[in-house]
Amino acid sequence: MNIVACVKQVPDTEAQIRVKPDGSGIDETGIKWVMNAYDEYGVEEALRLKEKHGGDVTIVSLGPARSLEAIRTALAMGADKGIHICDPALDGADAYVTASALAAAIKGIPFDVIFCGQRAVDDDAGQVGAMLAELLGIPQVTVVTKLEVNGASIRATKPVEGAQLLIESPLPCVITAQKGLNEPRYASLPGIMKAKKKPVDVKNAQALGVSAEAKLKVLKFVPPPARPPGKIISGDDAVAKASQLVGLLRQEAKVI
Amino acid sequence: MERVTFSVGNEGRQVFWNVHDFEWLLYAFSVVALAIFAYGLYRRWKMWTAIGKPEMRIDRIGERLKALFVNSLLQLKTFRELYPGVMHGLIFFGFLVLFIGSAVDAVEFHITEPFGFAFLRGRFYLVFSFLMDLFGLFIFIGIMLALYRRYLLKPDRLGYREERDNTPDDAFALILIALIVATGFVVEALRISVTHSPWEYWSFGGWVLAEVFAGADVRTAEMFHRILWWLHVFISLLFIAYIPYSRLLHILTTPANHFFLSLKPAGSLEPIRDFETAESFGAGRLEDFTWKQIFDADACTRCGRCQDGCPAYLSGKPLSPKKLIQDIKTHWLDRAAIAGKQSSGGGEASGAGEPAKTLTGEVVDLHELWACTNCMYCMEHCPSAIEHVPKVVNMRQYKVLTEADFAPELQLTYRNMENNSNPWGIGAHLRADWAKELGIKTLAEDPAVEYLFYVGCSGSFDDRGKKVSVAFARILQAAGIKFGILGTEEGCCGDSAMRGGNEYLYQSLAQANIEVMNRYGVKKIITTCPHGYNALKKDYPNFGGNFEVYHHTEIIAELIAKGKIALKKPVKGTFTYHDSCFLGRYNDIYEQPRTILKAVPGVKLAEMERTLSQSFCCGAGGARMWMEEDIGERINDMRTDQAIATGAGTIAVACPFCLTMLSDGIKDRKREESMAALDIAEIVWKAMDRDAAAT
Numbered sequence: 001m002n003i004v005a006c007v008k009q010v011p012d013t014e015a016q017i018r019v020k021p022d023g024s025g026i027d028e029t030g031i032k033w034v035m036n037a038y039d040e041y042g043v044e045e046a047l048r049l050k051e052k053h054g055g056d057v058t059i060v061s062l063g064p065a066r067s068l069e070a071i072r073t074a075l076a077m078g079a080d081k082g083i084h085i086c087d088p089a090l091d092g093a094d095a096y097v098t099a100s101a102l103a104a105a106i107k108g109i110p111f112d113v114i115f116c117g118q119r120a121v122d123d124d125a126g127q128v129g130a131m132l133a134e135l136l137g138i139p140q141v142t143v144v145t146k147l148e149v150n151g152a153s154i155r156a157t158k159p160v161e162g163a164q165l166l167i168e169s170p171l172p173c174v175i176t177a178q179k180g181l182n183e184p185r186y187a188s189l190p191g192i193m194k195a196k197k198k199p200v201d202v203k204n205a206q207a208l209g210v211s212a213e214a215k216l217k218v219l220k221f222v223p224p225p226a227r228p229p230g231k232i233i234s235g236d237d238a239v240a241k242a243s244q245l246v247g248l249l250r251q252e253a254k255v256i
Numbered sequence: 257m258e259r260v261t262f263s264v265g266n267e268g269r270q271v272f273w274n275v276h277d278f279e280w281l282l283y284a285f286s287v288v289a290l291a292i293f294a295y296g297l298y299r300r301w302k303m304w305t306a307i308g309k310p311e312m313r314i315d316r317i318g319e320r321l322k323a324l325f326v327n328s329l330l331q332l333k334t335f336r337e338l339y340p341g342v343m344h345g346l347i348f349f350g351f352l353v354l355f356i357g358s359a360v361d362a363v364e365f366h367i368t369e370p371f372g373f374a375f376l377r378g379r380f381y382l383v384f385s386f387l388m389d390l391f392g393l394f395i396f397i398g399i400m401l402a403l404y405r406r407y408l409l410k411p412d413r414l415g416y417r418e419e420r421d422n423t424p425d426d427a428f429a430l431i432l433i434a435l436i437v438a439t440g441f442v443v444e445a446l447r448i449s450v451t452h453s454p455w456e457y458w459s460f461g462g463w464v465l466a467e468v469f470a471g472a473d474v475r476t477a478e479m480f481h482r483i484l485w486w487l488h489v490f491i492s493l494l495f496i497a498y499i500p501y502s503r504l505l506h507i508l509t510t511p512a513n514h515f516f517l518s519l520k521p522a523g524s525l526e527p528i529r530d531f532e533t534a535e536s537f538g539a540g541r542l543e544d545f546t547w548k549q550i551f552d553a554d555a556c557t558r559c560g561r562c563q564d565g566c567p568a569y570l571s572g573k574p575l576s577p578k579k580l581i582q583d584i585k586t587h588w589l590d591r592a593a594i595a596g597k598q599s600s601g602g603g604e605a606s607g608a609g610e611p612a613k614t615l616t617g618e619v620v621d622l623h624e625l626w627a628c629t630n631c632m633y634c635m636e637h638c639p640s641a642i643e644h645v646p647k648v649v650n651m652r653q654y655k656v657l658t659e660a661d662f663a664p665e666l667q668l669t670y671r672n673m674e675n676n677s678n679p680w681g682i683g684a685h686l687r688a689d690w691a692k693e694l695g696i697k698t699l700a701e702d703p704a705v706e707y708l709f710y711v712g713c714s715g716s717f718d719d720r721g722k723k724v725s726v727a728f729a730r731i732l733q734a735a736g737i738k739f740g741i742l743g744t745e746e747g748c749c750g751d752s753a754m755r756g757g758n759e760y761l762y763q764s765l766a767q768a769n770i771e772v773m774n775r776y777g778v779k780k781i782i783t784t785c786p787h788g789y790n791a792l793k794k795d796y797p798n799f800g801g802n803f804e805v806y807h808h809t810e811i812i813a814e815l816i817a818k819g820k821i822a823l824k825k826p827v828k829g830t831f832t833y834h835d836s837c838f839l840g841r842y843n844d845i846y847e848q849p850r851t852i853l854k855a856v857p858g859v860k861l862a863e864m865e866r867t868l869s870q871s872f873c874c875g876a877g878g879a880r881m882w883m884e885e886d887i888g889e890r891i892n893d894m895r896t897d898q899a900i901a902t903g904a905g906t907i908a909v910a911c912p913f914c915l916t917m918l919s920d921g922i923k924d925r926k927r928e929e930s931m932a933a934l935d936i937a938e939i940v941w942k943a944m945d946r947d948a949a950a951t
């Protein structure tokens with residue numbers, strides 16, 4: 001079975017995000033970059049399929065040079081090889097350009113099932129997986145929490161408001177992974193060491209023949225407004241405190 | 257043989273009296289017994305050398321001989337406990353004196369007497385006889401104490417919960433010794449009953465017993481003497497021959513283990529140096545242990561002292577350090593037998609062949625492996641100098657590094673440490689926020705300070721821990737000590753990674769810290785966390801981090817002694833101090849925290865029953881802080897109960913992990929109203945009464 005897992009390198013969710021003064025992006029100094037958590041579920045599912053059905057797992061990622069680390073992380077977990085789409089021309093690619101580049105890279109290799117995270121935690125767009133399936137002309141099941149593969153088709157569980165959908169699809173198809181699909185593994189040390197020697201193909205836009213134009217343009221990054229500091233209610237006893245609280249809820253918060 | 261006559265003034269006794277015809281026969285049997293002994297030892301030797309990686313344990317001979325002297329000859333560790341100490345001491349010193357006595361006897365008889373110099377005469381003989389009888393009696397009493405304890409008292413430590421450990425070998429060894437002594441006394445008594453030498457009351461045992469045979473005629477007495485003598489000889493030789501095939505072998509293996517003991521700091525581990533090319537890390541199979549780690553198992557006497565203070569065992573987890581070592585021993589006996597066969601068949605003594613059991617999961621249950629808090633109780637009190645903790649960590653390394661198969665909550669902890677250099681995974685940029693309002697400079701701002709205050713993760717991120725950092729920083733400021741912090745350049749010390757088997761992560765964290773510390777030319781470091789203290793002080797030198805490291809209790813004690821801080825405001829109440837394992841057993845810091853508490857006006861100190869080197873772990877060490885505790889009782893609750901029993905209103909601690917665990921224990925026991933856990937620094941800061949000045 002030929003399995004592909006797409007990954008994106010994103011800032012650690014705990015990292016301090018500072019917007020550049022000119023609003024053109026975020027200041028990357030001091031940021032710890034990690035593999036997008038939802039992509040990890042995808043990689044883990046890919047590895048489990050491989051363990052069950054044989055085959056190999058290819059990791060595809062688009063991003064600057066540092067993204068190689070995310071690919072290596074997936075290789076350390078047990079994936080076999082990587083394709084790194086690395087091209088300054090693709091910096092700031094929107095979902096459409098990203099999906100086009102991924103599609104171009106994946107078209108060049110055999111694939112039976114493609115995993116993506118259901119969204120990336122940096123821009124929270126949640127579009128690439130779906131677009132990728134469209135560009136490749138194959139079915140997709142998004143936000144999957146359970147997956148079974150039998151021969152030439154899959155059965156995927158997808159939570160929807162108050163219920164679960166059980167969806168069947170032929171292969172090949174795109175699956176976007178949701179939390180709950182699995183518990184991603186911790187890479188073993190021999191795995192980490194072997195990952196350093198696994199092949200990673202670096203490709204640029206030209207080599208892939210990607211000429212897609214971005215459909216979205218980010219105008220400006222602005223930091224969220226600072227949260228006003230919390231108030232500690234003081235007062236001699238419970239009655240005094242309560243009356244102060246009521247006053248504040250009325251006048252300041254205007255909720256009662 | 258020429259007969260010597262003894263008389264008052266020239267006291268002595270005829271060696272081989274009544275049995276001199278059998279002298280040659282005795283030697284012939286002795287040779288047989290020694291041959292059986294030697295063969296057993298030879299076989300054991302082959303087993304000791306069959307499996308195990310090399311390890312240097314014969315360097316620094318002087319220190320090793322000292323350990324041998326103190327632990328084997330003086331029995332200092334055994335004497336730490338009264339009953340078993342006295343029991344073993346009686347047998348041990350009894351044997352020692354009887355052994356020396358027999359040697360003296362033999363030297364006189366075979367070497368000096370033929371040259372006309374007999375020194376076992378007169379007063380020397382009388383004292384000699386007296387001592388031989390006295391120590392013979394000691395052995396007998398010791399054996400009786402042992403039998404009583406093992407078969408009637410049945411202490412928990414001589415078993416594993418409901419199961420008793422007792423094997424036929426245990427009983428046989430004890431009875432054998434008892435019979436040697438008993439027959440010895442009877443032989444002596446029969447001799448005295450015939451010879452009637454008036455000075456023989458010095459051999460008081462035989463003298464008293466001789467009364468029993470007083471009425472017998474000489475011929476009968478002589479005949480019985482001969483029979484009993486043979487019995488005595490036979491049992492004694494059986495004893496010697498039996499040693500290598502029984503638990504008696506500890507007479508040799510335990511002293512050997514004292515000699516081979518680790519000269520490294522308590523609980524320290526050999527760092528893994530080759531991450532790049534090795535295929536396997538840690539100990540997944542017996543063959544991954546060093547020869548010494550395996551030899552340990554053979555030196556274990558099943559005394560059970562380790563088990564008696566093991567927090568994992570006592571809280572109902574499957575782990576018992578004794579059982580762990582014994583399980584390894586049983587497995588080793590199997591493997592070594594196979595390896596022995598292969599080597600005699602000309603093959604390599606690798607112990608390979610049929611797939612061997614894995615240590616991790618088959619020989620040692622994984623719940624046992626992960627239950628250990630690395631509290632060091634077992635190693636501190638093992639009279640045989642067995643090193644349990646490094647074995648546990650080596651096996652964990654196999655699970656974590658080689659197999660990456662371990663508890664999900666610990667995986668999360670490690671990811672957090674990888675991504676944000678702290679176990680909680682709180683953004684690394686927030687590390688110095690606790691210090692925002694204190695005006696403490698980072699070394700980047702001012703590297704010219706006397707001390708680096710290495711705050712650690714708890715002190716930086718945990719709400720309770722942050723308060724301790726603030727209190728301690730204020731104490732330093734009030735005392736006018738020049739210190740700085742690393743701010744966001746500080747990283748996790750890595751202790752939990754190391755003790756949880758993630759040596760790779762540990763080393764990367766350690767190296768990052770060392771790099772920063774060396775860049776600023778740091779010389780002296782203070783920590784408030786004993787885990788960081790131990791790692792920085794004992795383990796960082798392995799990676800080029802050589803610093804003078806102090807725990808904050810050492811610094812505070814000194815500030816008080818030098819009068820740099822004044823504790824004037826009474827902090828009333830009864831306090832009990834909980835010894836942190838990593839401070840006490842690992843680093844021998846027991847006194848300073850107590851000295852500090854005693855210096856606080858109004859403090860009444862009450863000790864818990866398990867205290868000082870016997871202290872009971874809070875449950876957080878060995879990466880247990882980050883793991884679920886779902887078997888048995890919670891260790892922190894048990895420790896809290898022990899504190900409650902003292903009647904104290906405050907549990908004083910000197911470790912942020914203990915602080916968390918015991919605060920949780922107080923909550924679990926619904927004592928928040930009447931009890932609190934406080935760090936020593938917080939108590940001192942209260943007593944300094946400077947809050948108004950500081951804020």
Ligand code: SF4
Pocket residue numbers: 562565566567568569575576577627628629630631632633634635644645
């Ligand atoms: S270190 Fe402590 S918890 Fe671990 S086995 Fe020894 S006594 Fe038990």
Ligand code: SF4
Pocket residue numbers: 555556557558559560561562563577578581634637638639640641642
């Ligand atoms: S490991 Fe040490 S303390 Fe524990 S049973 Fe064996 S000899 Fe005794």
